[in-house]
Each structure stands twice: as structure tokens, then as C-alpha cells.
Amino acid sequence: MKTKNQKSPSITLIPIEKIKLSKHNPRKQFQEDKIEELAVSIEKIGLIHPILVRPIEEGYYEIVSGERRWRACKKLNKEFIECFIHPMDEKMALQIRIIENIQRQNLNPIEEAEGYKNLLQGGMTIVELASVIGKGRDYISRMVTLLSLPEAAKEAIISGKLAKRAGWYIARIPVPQLRAVVASEAIAKSLTVAQVAKMVLENFLLDLRKANFSIAKPDLIPGVPSCLDCTKRTGNSKDLFEDVTDDMVCTDPECFAKKREADWRFQCYKAQSENREILSDEEATRHFVPGTSRLKTNSPFIDVDSTCDWDKKERKWASLLAEELTIKDSKPLLHQYLARSPIGTIHRLVKKEDALFLLQRQGFTFAAKAIKELKEKEEAKRERKKKEEFLNLSCSSLISKVCDKIKTENIDRSYNIFLSLALRVLPREVSTFVFQRHNYKLGTMEESLKMLEHIDELESKAILLDLLLSTDLFLNSYSDLPPHLTSICHILSIDISKVVDEINSVNQSNSFLIKKKGLLNYCGTEITTTS
Known part of the structure; x- marks a missing residue:
């Protein structure tokens, strides 16, 4: 709305070379x-609507x-362009x-989220922003959470490999490393929004x-109430967890x-009284899948409880080895170990070789070695494919940032000739993908080389x-x-940490989230699911 002292900007012809792009345009x-x-x-x-410049x-x-x-x-190749000049x-x-692009739906979800974040950091309240763009406050809050996702997940949302609604659920996970693991699973297995929601919730x-x-128990930690009485239990704070x-x-x-x-300290005390050996956390870490x-x-x-x-x-090992695990004269027949996993769960362990030997003596014939090798090969293959895709998306995100920065720097040398040479010698599959990333469509070699003349x-x-x-x-x-x-x-001062x-979180995860018989969460509890 104009005030009495405001004047409508007039149309001015400005040389195109005198007009610069903004580094802060939310649309990339x-x-x-x-x-x-x-x-x-x-x-x-002709140009129906002049552009707005400052x-x-x-x-x-x-x-x-x-x-x-x-x-x-x-x-x-126009020399001039019609402009509204507005200081x-x-x-x-x-x-x-930001508001113009959002209202025209010109932004991808990550650009939209960046826009909201910039407006909020610029002093606009979430109530004001919701009113201006016609969106709910909860929608804006969820969109901003997308910025806490791993870079690979952001890239997947931009490319359409991951739905923004799925990203909303992943962003709710409080541990960044686990957000990366869940994002990797969702991308690699093309999980739907419903599947991601189920996994997270x-x-x-x-x-x-x-x-x-x-x-x-109210006294596990001095001064801390029991879990049943705690306000951080969803049942005691229903307004926050609708x-x-x-x-x-x-x-x-x-x-x-x-x-x-x-509880771990208490279990160790009990194990020592039963002559069970306690593995140090460092020793136990070498035997558990990380995370x-x-x-x-x-x-x-x-x-033994698996x-x-x-x-x-x-059947469970504890059932098959019930007699051998029984404590007689303060000592079990089969030597047991107490160990804590990387996520804090407590486990009774026995040596695999000892357990299989005893089962064999009982008449069980398990083709352990063959099954184990087949299982390892298949898992290694799936894991390799998942990690490579996550790595590629992470690299794509960094490459995009590198390119955005380079586009704002002036250079004297010509790169068009280098670009045409690269187009001739590099794999067509890569060239097609890269030019699409920069919003160009390759045609025949002759058409593509002609297109380069305008870049x-x-x-x-x-x-x-x-x-x-x-x-x-x-x-x-x-x-x-x-x-x-x-x-x-490093040269361009782009933070890669x-x-x-x-990437390290995913490399260490070994696809731990989805199993046929159960799902593991980061608190270390086992949740049974049905097939």
C-alpha cells in the first residue's frame, strides 16, 4: 500500500551490463x-512487465x-532492458x-525453507509471515525444520527423490547422526511418506x-521423578504432542x-556376583555394528537372548542352551559375558564357537558357514549401493554450492572452449545430468555446442x-x-564438516534400521513389528 509521500516508480531503460544478479535470490x-x-x-x-531493480x-x-x-x-543479446527503479x-x-517467489510457487522446498528462515531472521515474526503468504504457522515451522536435514536429504528433496513431507518427519529426530541414517534409508529404498512417518514415530x-x-522407580537418578510421573512423557504433555x-x-x-x-552399573554388580565376565565398552564396541x-x-x-x-x-539361543546357561554352584556351565552395545542396551553373550559346538553335540546340524557367507555378501552389496548413493547426493550438494560461489566471481579467461571440449570427451550420461543441474537441456552435439555460445x-x-x-x-x-x-x-571456504x-554416520550404520523381526531405535529399545 502506498502512502501519500510515495511515488510510483517510472520505467527506465538500463543497459543490461549495468544490472547485477543478487546473491540473495532465494531461487537458485x-x-x-x-x-x-x-x-x-x-x-x-516485447517485454510486457519491466523488471524491478534497486x-x-x-x-x-x-x-x-x-x-x-x-x-x-x-x-x-538485448543491449537495454526496461526497469522499475525502486530504492x-x-x-x-x-x-x-522471497514473498513473490513463494506466492508464485517458483521455489523448490529447500529454497522455500531458506526464504522463511531469512525472513524470520530478518525480524519478521512467524505470525506476520503466515499472514503475508497465506500459510499456517505450523506449515512454516515444519518447512524451516527441513534445513536441519543432511545435505544429501536436501538434495534428494530438490531432485524429487524424497518428499518434503517425509523430510518433515526425519527432521524431528533429535540426533543429527541418526537423521543422516534415516535419510539414507529413505532415499536408498524410495520410502513413501507413510513409511518414513511410521519409521520415525x-x-x-x-x-x-x-x-x-x-x-x-523415582530414585534411579537423584532428584529426578520416575518416567511415569515425568512431564516429558507424552501422556503428561498431550498439548505438545497432539x-x-x-x-x-x-x-x-x-x-x-x-x-x-x-541401570548398567547395577547389572554389572549383579553379573560379577554370578561370575560372568564384563566386557569393557571399548571391547564391546568392536563386536557390535556401530550405532x-x-x-x-x-x-x-x-x-543368548536373540x-x-x-x-x-x-528359537532363541537361551532356549536352546537353557541347561548350559543355568547357574550351578555360583557358576554357569557355559562361560557368559555381559556387554553393552553402542546404543546402551545390555546383552548376555557367549562364544559362538562354544554355543555351536554344544548344539552340535545335542544333534543340531546347522550349515553355519555357508549361510553366514551368503548373508554377508548380500548385505555388503546392499550396503555398498546405499552408501554410494548417499555419498553421490552429498557430493552433488557440495558441487552446487561450489558452482553458486564461482558464478559470483569475475574471471578473465574463457571457459567456453574448455566446456565444449569437456562435452565432447566426457561420458554423455554425466554431461546430461550436469547440464540439467544447471537448467540446460542437451540436444545433438551440434545443438549443444551452439547452446554453449550463449552461456x-x-x-x-x-x-x-x-x-x-x-x-x-x-x-x-x-x-x-x-x-x-x-x-x-577448502579453497572456496565452503564448510564440509x-x-x-x-557420511560417516551412514558408513557406520550398516542399515540397522529395518529388519524383518524388529526395528531398533536410538534409545536402545527393541520394537517388535509384524511382517
């Missing part, structure tokens, strides 16, 4: 075919609204850009019924972990680097970030 992706269509329209009937430095202007129109006119500060320009909110300590129908869910993993620690309560397949131990995989009747130097430089980094990723198999991508990120942590 432009479809080249749409720019082409717009250019054809402008060539036929003065920045002497003789130069910055685009506030209309970057697509500016790109189309530049493609037509404003960066805060006002940012608000206009059932496995990453702590089921108190599955706790391995007494939830009724979408969680289960009253027996703990929402404080830190307190949960402290109570679990107190889970499962023993590694190559561990010399088995968990199912014997080689028994067709699916400016800065963008050519960015695409060339993208081609080289992506080809390295395509031709080689990495378990960590490729060294050249790491180096260029978050991505490295996320």
Missing part, C-alpha cells in the same frame, strides 16, 4: 527451456524481481524476492514400555540415557568444474568425499 534453479520460451515471447511481443553502487543496479526476464533478454535496503529487497520417540530399566497417540513415549533422550547408565544393538556377523560372540538364525523353528564466462566456469567433479564421482568408487572436491571446498559427519 532456472529451467533453461522455460527461459527459451520466454525469450521467444519477448522477441515477438540502485546499489554508482551506475549499477541489482535485480529485485524479474531475473527470468533479465536472462531471456540477455539471451536475445530499498537489502532487507526489503529480500522480503519482496515408532522408532525415534522412546517407547518407555521397552526400557531396560524400571520406569516406575500427533503422538501413545502416552508411554519419552521425549528426553538425555534423561533416558542417564537412567540407562544407572546398533546388533552383533557383527563376524563377531565371535552370539547374544533368535538363532540357523534354527528353522526360530556466459562465469557460468561456463562453474559447469566445467561440475563436469569434472561429477565425472570423477561417476568413474571412481569412493567411501568418503573425493579429495578434489574436498580441496576445492556437516556433510563429512553425515
